[in-house]
Amino acid sequence: MTNPLPTGATIGILGGGQLGRMLSVAAARLGLHTHVYEPASNPPAADVAHAVTTAPYDDVAALTAFARSVDLVTYEFENIPTEALDIIEAITPIHPNRRALGTSQDRLVEKAFLQDIGLTVAPFADITDAASLDAALTTIGTPAILKTRRFGYDGKGQARLKSPQDAATALADMAGAPAVLEGFVTFTSEISIIAARNPQGEVACYDPGENIHRDGILHTTTVPANIPASLRMDAVLLAGKILNMLDYVGVMGVELFVTPKGLIVNEIAPRVHNSGHWTQNGCAVDQFEQHIRAIAGWPLGDGSRHSDVVMENLIGDDMDKVPTLAREQNCAIHLYGKVETKAGRKMGHVNRIKT
């Protein structure tokens, strides 16, 4: 058991996007410094970080110097090369741990883990070639979704199969990457729960939020979700189970399908999560500070919510709406400082506070 990080200590963050940016602000609020490691120049997190290293993930010298300059390392995205993590972990701790990261990096490993600990997931099968896909389609049926095992996000690396005739096209979409076939789940809504665990074993959850996606990208999260109290409790319990089984330290986002038979786990993200941005304006301790508290060994915020919130992402040209949003009552604007607006790019979000 490590002692809590004292104020003035430095947290290394792999990845300089909006999540790293908001983590940096939260760390500063607790008197902690951040050092952001990011291959791209002028990343969003650089504006609010104490230090920035601009170097690729295969730069051994830069990774070594980075790891030596910080008290511990965390990350804002899952797809960090294993070799980079090995170099860092030889020098300083990484939170959340490698097992959690490895589990979430691979859809097959993730689903097997979730099933092993007794949770419900969509029917799935390991797909390595046309033969295994044909076999899986026989047991799982269509509609189904073929997904690459690794490096997927925001709907990328996915192909829908309406019928077995789509098999060849879908497999071609994977471009030879190992894949998973997932059975189609009929759900009434999608929710997610943001949970945290610290090294002392304390677990805290925020109220589940209800998510609406557009074009495979999160559009809105509404809190509280329109679900019965029993399902809310189920979500808390299953999130706690995942965190405890992984000996997890940090914040995790758990995406869930609400079905007539109960909750089905869609996926887990070992980091702060877009569907938890509402906590910035709904809670005294938001998910970013909660993550920093957890990895720093501080007491966790208890997750209590003082206000209902609807979070809406600002994607691409949604930036044109900012002047109007700035005039809206009880609407908190959070922009990421990205230089270039691109279609499908997350540029910011707003939290509408319901009073």
Next chain:
Amino acid sequence: MTNPLPTGATIGILGGGQLGRMLSVAAARLGLHTHVYEPASNPPAADVAHAVTTAPYDDVAALTAFARSVDLVTYEFENIPTEALDIIEAITPIHPNRRALGTSQDRLVEKAFLQDIGLTVAPFADITDAASLDAALTTIGTPAILKTRRFGYDGKGQARLKSPQDAATALADMAGAPAVLEGFVTFTSEISIIAARNPQGEVACYDPGENIHRDGILHTTTVPANIPASLRMDAVLLAGKILNMLDYVGVMGVELFVTPKGLIVNEIAPRVHNSGHWTQNGCAVDQFEQHIRAIAGWPLGDGSRHSDVVMENLIGDDMDKVPTLAREQNCAIHLYGKVETKAGRKMGHVNRIKT
């Protein structure tokens, strides 16, 4: 009339303390950069600023380069040398304007201005020597307070006179500085109102907060203040009058005494104000973002409050309470990242959200 500052523009901030720090975070949230100018090394604002210049206020080259690197300049404290402002203003606009700054820098000018626009202030007199002090004590009476005209804050540069016998000691405390004698005001409570005005002339006020001081330093601000609605409206109207008369752009803190005869203006601060920190957890747009919006020519937040809040400053050894505060429900912690804890030093604050 200038156009609103676009995202990606840079705001220069004179002063790198906690106010500059929280202004930087707010600017980042709107996609704006900050460049902090501060003589001391490792100032609190440096952790979250895009750029920092470490140089004294008489460094012409540094001031010039700073002014050229930004789109406009603001400040987090009043006592900026006039020469530094002259150098900057020849290159780029300063908000709030020089008149507002000059008025608030000098207690005599400030009181005369407030009286001129029809507001009530404590009885006051210009004190230049023992003779003028004796004369003023005759008209104003005791108890009274002698204050330096310039460079006073948090109770510094002040001497209380219980009787005319204290005159010589009090005058000696001024160390030859020009001073003002203020009559003692019998008040039931102290409140403050945080108001903002943008270049378009929009004015917005937050609800007045009720302030408790300890040892001359703000201890707590409670919102809403325990005052009748009529006084709340009086506070809003007088704040609006001050801002309009000064053609003010930015956030101003106005400290008021509540007396049986109505509100008496104690002092004005042409900047974000400690008694407005509660807005961070009570409003969608806090005072720091409001200031940035105002000086950037953006629409103002309307000042509406979604939660009641009690703000408490963490002074000196109050930092020892942080581990306990971190366990408190609905308690938002804001630390300033100051390296050294000193008696009387503002190290952070907490906002307790009332649900």
